[in-house]
Amino acid sequence: MNKLKKLNILIHYLNLIYGGLMKYDVEVKISLKKGMLNPEASTIQRALALLGYEVQDTDTVNIVKFSMDEEDANAVEKEVDDMCQRLLCNPVIHDYEIQISPVRDE
Numbered sequence: 001m002n003k004l005k006k007l008n009i010l011i012h013y014l015n016l017i018y019g020g021l022m023k024y025d026v027e028v029k030i031s032l033k034k035g036m037l038n039p040e041a042s043t044i045q046r047a048l049a050l051l052g053y054e055v056q057d058t059d060t061v062n063i064v065k066f067s068m069d070e071e072d073a074n075a076v077e078k079e080v081d082d083m084c085q086r087l088l089c090n091p092v093i094h095d096y097e098i099q100i101s102p103v104r105d106e
């Protein structure tokens with residue numbers, strides 16, 4: 001392990017001990033609400049049929065992944081929910097699911 005990696009690990013643990021921030025990986029899955037027309041999914045389903053694949057209930061999902069530093073997972077969830085409401089999706093037509101996991105040191 002190189003010196004920089006060791007220093008980063010030490011800083012991470014010092015932050016934890018002294019109430020600092022922790023790094024979290026975030027994944028937001030954004031999909032259209034039930035009943036909304038999904039032309040992209042319809043096109044995919046028709047194209048697959050032309051290729052000889054019969055599929056039903058085709059849907060599409062957008063995934064946004066990022067990392068962020070915060071005090072705890074609850075604070076991360078609150079911030080990411082605000083991001084979704086304000087920028088990442090349109091709450092009128094989209095549903096979204098947030099997954100948060102702490103970054104594990106190697």
